[in-house]
Each structure stands twice: as C-alpha cells, then as structure tokens.
Amino acid sequence: MRSLQVRLKSTPSGVPMPEHFSLDHADLPALASGQVLVEVLDLSLDPYMRGQISGRHMSGRVDPGMLMNGETVVRVLESKADGVAEGLVATARAGWQSHAVLDAATLVPIGFAGLPPSLALGVLGMPGLTAFAGVNRLLDIRPGDTLVVSAAAGPVGSMVGQLAKIKGARVVGIAGGADKCAWVIGSAGFDACVDYKAAPLRDGLDAACPVKTPGLGGIDAYFDNVGGDVLQAAMERLNLGARVALCGLMEQYNADVPPPGPNPAFTIKARAHVHGLVVYDHEDLRARMLREVAPWIRGGAIAWKEDVAHGLEQAPAAFERLMRGQNFGKMVVKVAAS
Amino acid sequence: MRSLQVRLKSTPSGVPMPEHFSLDHADLPALASGQVLVEVLDLSLDPYMRGQISGRHMSGRVDPGMLMNGETVVRVLESKADGVAEGLVATARAGWQSHAVLDAATLVPIGFAGLPPSLALGVLGMPGLTAFAGVNRLLDIRPGDTLVVSAAAGPVGSMVGQLAKIKGARVVGIAGGADKCAWVIGSAGFDACVDYKAAPLRDGLDAACPVKTPGLGGIDAYFDNVGGDVLQAAMERLNLGARVALCGLMEQYNADVPPPGPNPAFTIKARAHVHGLVVYDHEDLRARMLREVAPWIRGGAIAWKEDVAHGLEQAPAAFERLMRGQNFGKMVVKVAAS
Secondary structure, X not given: OEEEEEEEOOOOOOOOOHHHEEEEEEXXXXXXXXXXXXXXXXXXXXXXXXXXXXXXXXXXXXXXXOEOOOOEEEEEEEEOOOOOOOOOEEEEOOOOEOEEEEEHHHOEEOOOOOOOHHHHHOOOXXXXXXXXXXXXXXXXXXXXXXXXXXXXXXXXXXXXHXXXXXXXXXXXXXEOOHHHHHHHHHOOOOOEEEEOOOOOHXXXXXXXXXXXXXXXXXXXXXXXXXXXXXXXHHXXXXXXEEEEEEOOOOOOOOOOOOOOEOOOHHHHHOOOEEEEOOHHHHHHHHHHHHHHHHHHHHXXXXXXXXXXXXXXXXXXXHHHHHHOXXXXXXEEEEOOOO | OEEEEEEEOOOOOOOOOHHHEEEEEEEOXXXXXXXXXXXXXXXXXXOHHHHHHOOOOOOOOOOOOOEOOOOEEEEEEEEOOOOOOOOOXXXXXXXXXXXXXXXXXXXXXXXXXXXXHHHHHOOOOHHHHHHHHHHHHHOOOOOXXXXXXXXXXXXXXXXXXXXXXXXXXEEEEEEOOHHHHHHHHHOOOOOEEEEOOOOOHHHHHHHHOOOOOOOOOOEEEEEEOOOHHHHHXXXXXXXXXXXXXXXXXXXXXXXXXXXXXXXXXXXXXXXXXXXXXXXXXXXXXXXXXHHHHHHHHHOOXXXXXXXXXXXXXXXXXXXXXXXXXXOOOEEEEEOOOO
C-alpha cells in the first residue's frame, strides 16, 4: 500500500509556504499483529505545527525530510487488531498523509454521535478542550464579567466566547475582517466583536469594554490566542482582579526571535492573575466537555465553523492561509471523501 | 510651631537627586479639636515614592512644590483629642517633615511591643505585610519548593525568603554585592544568594536552581521586586506550575517610558500562575502577620536590617541611594532622637 505524504522540505524563516513542503508517495509497511491500515478522512491544521517546524514546540519537532505531524480522522480499511473492525472511524495522529499503518491502541474513538466526525478535530477536540479548560478552570467567569477573546472566529476563540456567554459573561471578540466579526456576533452570539483591520484596536476595545474601575480598564477576563500587540492592548485595559489565560502566540510563531511581552506593571496595577494554558494538562476535563458541549452543538446553542481545503495537496497552501490569519473557522483538509 | 519640610522642587527625569528637593521651614496650623501635634521620629523611604513623583503611582502624586508623602513613626507632643495622650508613639502619614498637625484618628498604634517602633515601617509594616501576603496568599509555597526572590537584602525580599523558609522551601535570593549576599545567607538564613554584580545573573541562577523538569527550569516560586532583566531571567527558568508574584519594578521606576516585559511564552511553557501584588489589598492579613511574625523577630528566628540616615536633611540623598540600589536594608531616616 502506498501513501501520499506531505513532508517538510526545508525549515522556513517566516511564514511557511508551499515551497517549504514536498508531496510524494511512500510505501507503507506490511500490517503486523495489533495494527490497522487506515485511510485519512480529515487532517487538522493547527498553529502549534509552526512551532514543531522550528523545533520550538513542546510536543515534538519536525526536521526537513520528515512527515508533517498532525491529528486526523481516519477510517479503518484493514485490521489485524482484536476488537477493531473495518470501517471504524476514529481520531489518530496519522500526520499529513492519505493512508497510514498504525497501532490500533493509538486510535481514539469519536466521543459523540450525530455530528460530523471532523468536529473531533475542532470544537469537540483539542481546540474545544482548550477553550473549555480556559473558561472552566482558569478564567473564573462570573455573571456580568466582560470577557474578551482574540482570534474570536477561530475554533478556540469562538468556543471561549460561547462557553463564557453561557456562564453569564458579556462577551467581546477580536477578529480581523467584517465577515469574521459578522459571524462572531450573528452566529456565535457574542455581544460585540472588534475588527482590528477596520479601525485601531485600542479604540475598538475602549468602545466595547467601558471602564469599570477608574484608572483601570473594562476587561474582567481575557483569553489570548495571539500575543503581540493584541495582548498588549488587552493588558492595558484589565479591570481590578482580572484573570488572563495565555494560550496562543500566533503573532510570534513566524518570528525568528520571540519579541518581548507586556510590561509587568499592567499585571500589578490590576492585581491580575495570569495563567499559562497548555491543553495537555486538562485531559481530565475531556469527558465532561463532550458530555456538556456536544448536546449544545446538536441543539444549535453553540455555533461552529470549518474552513475546509479539499485534497491533501492543498494542505501546504491551507497552512499558509492559517499562518496568515486568512482562514475563517477551524482549518481542516478533507483528504478522502468520507 | 514650625516644621522642617522636604518638598519636591522639580520633577526629575531619571534618578531623583538632592537638587530635585528643597528643605525649608513652614508654619504649622494651630491645633483644632480632635487633632494632635506630633514630632516625627522615623521616616520611611520606599520605592513607591518614585512613582508618586512622576504621577504614575496609584497611591497619589506629588507635584513640584508639594510636601513629599511618606509613612512615619511619630510621638505626640500635644493633644486635643480624647483618648490620645502626650507621649504616645504611633505610625502616621506625616510625610518628609519634622513635625505635623494631624487628625488623631489617622494615627495607627504600634502593633507590637519589645521591638524598635521603626520596625512598623519595615518588616512589621507595609514591606512585611507585602511579603506576608505574597508568601501566604499568592505563591502557594510547598515544602521542597525552590523559591527565588529579588532584592533579597531589602525588607520585602528578606521577609519573603525567611517566611518561605519557615514553610519548608529552599530559598534563593538575588542581591547586588558580596556584603548583601553574605547577610542574606548568614543572617537571614537563605540557602543561596546570587550576586548579580559578581557574575552573570543567569549563570548564578542556573547554579543555584538546578533544573527540575527537562525543558523547563528550577524555580517553583518567584517573588519579583525589580522587573526588567532580573524578572526576564527568572521567567526563563520557571518550573512546571510555577507561581510568580509581581510586586516591585525598581528597574523601571526611573525610566521615562516603561520598557516591555518578558515574552508570554515563558508563562505558557511553564503553565505558570502570575499574580499582581499590591499590598493595599491585603490589609486583612495585618493582624495575623503581627501575631505570627513579631514573636519570630523577638526570638531571633527572623532577621531584619535597617539602613539608617540621620537627620531629615539627609532624606534626599538617602532616597537617591535607595533608587540606585545602594541601600542595605530598610531605608529609614531618623528625624528626631527617639
């Protein structure tokens, strides 16, 4: 069996582009006992992959010549594993390829029914768990709080806002572009969305987050997906006792040298509590997330959006769009017709 | 009655020096009912005063021509207030002057006996409460933790380390100079003290705080009094789940434009919890601090050190020394013989 594979060709400086990847067929090994042959249905593209390419991500590194890592939804074509039947659909870390031979024990069943399996890569997968942990474990959301979240049209950001809204917060998104902001308000139900491409970010935040405490700002909780100047602008506007979850650093993933961060005075002045969030620490919340969130999605109380690229050969260009913030929703590559 | 007073003459750029202050006598108003005439025994000089001069501190601002603010130990010379007798020694916010007419209700009794009243300005006052709140409320010290604290020979830093040591932590100070480090280890009982003037700070921290988690650092708890590069170096070395209290910003108090801070990636990578600490929020701990810490000081279990300047006219030069980190211990001006 042969697999179509995307490998890293060279380590990019700046935004990775299709020229930094190669597309080739490779032979797969024969199935051993306990293994399965799978076809990849959906490939998840995620910002953390940029860190792997530059050797800076805690989850592993991808050097030139190596297959790109990635989480996938797969279907079992052939099984030499007890209890795993042909046709099973599950998630697995098959990477950027069309087929794979995997240890059956590494397959993770889809934890919900009645919804597209690709949601296991997005709002009901790692991005959803990230948001769920931030809202339920770190941000201590109380009714009436003003919560701000960056990258609000993405899978993490949109879930953070919707989950905080259910807890009674006033929810303000930050996103780039009128189409994204329209979706964030109209479909995801945010109270406001600041379009940083339409007007100065600080003006937008000031309008959407009226000051609550003289000398301080109007943000009670902030979930950061991007770092850089967006984080800086939010830190400048924290209210007394604000909680901040630092989660993503999109603005610096493509920088050769990480830039500095906000001055500590903002944290001191607001007596803020700033938490580093890594989703791996919160696996214990996954079952609860699926139990609570899947029904909300099925019932339409929570909206989700995918940005779908068709065909594995489109993965590098789709990844470039993700890195440039040009995606609209969770970036998924449909590798095989499901 | 006349009072010798130190007033701000001009707003300095950079480190305030004696030329930025004026020393003159001023007439005090006649005593009204409910008021007391006091002589100032001890004047506390503290880093926050720099922020008041530049109008950046939450506790108030001092413009040119105004009397410098400050906490003092005073003795009542004359009283028109019921229940307040001549000779009473108390703390009050009399500012940088020799005498003052104050509302008796603003006097705060010295909350301990058998120790010098000036400790009410230091280890048993605001700096002590700052340290007590950091260790007991924000840093979640557990036995075996490695705690690092900057400005370790100062009143806040030395108390942070000694209180954390009592809770079972391994305690590492950062201070500038062999004499300070010798006191921090020999008298305050720290396990180690990094002299950033003797060798590169990062080398010293690496030696004193062996890595506990591969890919991360050896610091479980960090109490920051200075900001700037010292904070940066500590953030680079946080262990998994580290707690950080941001409290002082000595490295930037004299900067016209606040510099940036550490990249948020350090907080994320360590899943750290970073808290802004302002002592005013923790008044509820003051009685407990006095109850617990005063006996430790009387019994010699906790060491303290004052850097004493004699005479109000020395206050500006002493403040300059404080701003340059040349003080050794809590900076106190003896205004009158007690």
